[in-house]
Amino acid sequence: QVQLVESGGGLVQPGGSLRLSCAASGSRFSISPMAMGWYRQAPGKQRELVAIVGSGGGPNYAASVKGRFTISRDNAKMTVVLQMNSLKPDDTAVYYCNVGGRVGYWGQGTQVTVSS
Numbered sequence: 145q146v147q148l149v150e151s152g153g154g155l156v157q158p159g160g161s162l163r164l165s166c167a168a169s170g171s172r173f174s175i176s177p178m179a180m181g182w183y184r185q186a187p188g189k190q191r192e193l194v195a196i197v198g199s200g201g202g203p204n205y206a207a208s209v210k211g212r213f214t215i216s217r218d219n220a221k222m223t224v225v226l227q228m229n230s231l232k233p234d235d236t237a238v239y240y241c242n243v244g245g246r247v248g249y250w251g252q253g254t255q256v257t258v259s260s
Contacts, residue, residue, distance in 0.1 A: 146170035146249040148241045153254030160258070161229045166241030166251055168222040178244040180217050180224040184237035184256075194239070195226060208234070231258045
């Protein structure tokens with residue numbers, strides 16, 4: 145069983161930065177081969193992929209965040225981090241950590257609010 149615990153959300157002004165962290169617990173042998181990523185869901189909208197990184201491959205980003213967000217993972221620590229810069233009001237959402245894709249494991253979500 146894999147459990148994911150997120151931290152780092154909050155309220156930030158437009159143009160500001162936030163760093164989201166996710167720690168996974170469970171079998172390293174199960175988690176390490178899986179993709180790790182972040183999704184988000186804004187009110188009234190579907191959950192969407194923000195960024196994802198494979199076990200040994202390069203990251204992929206949604207077009208809306210490319211150049212502003214950076215995802216990184218540490219397989220030894222079983223963590224995945226999303227550094228978010230130049231935040232916009234449209235980035236406001238609940239952000240979810242994910243391991244293993246949409247049919248995989250999910251964190252409880254952390255609120256990110258971008259507002260002046």
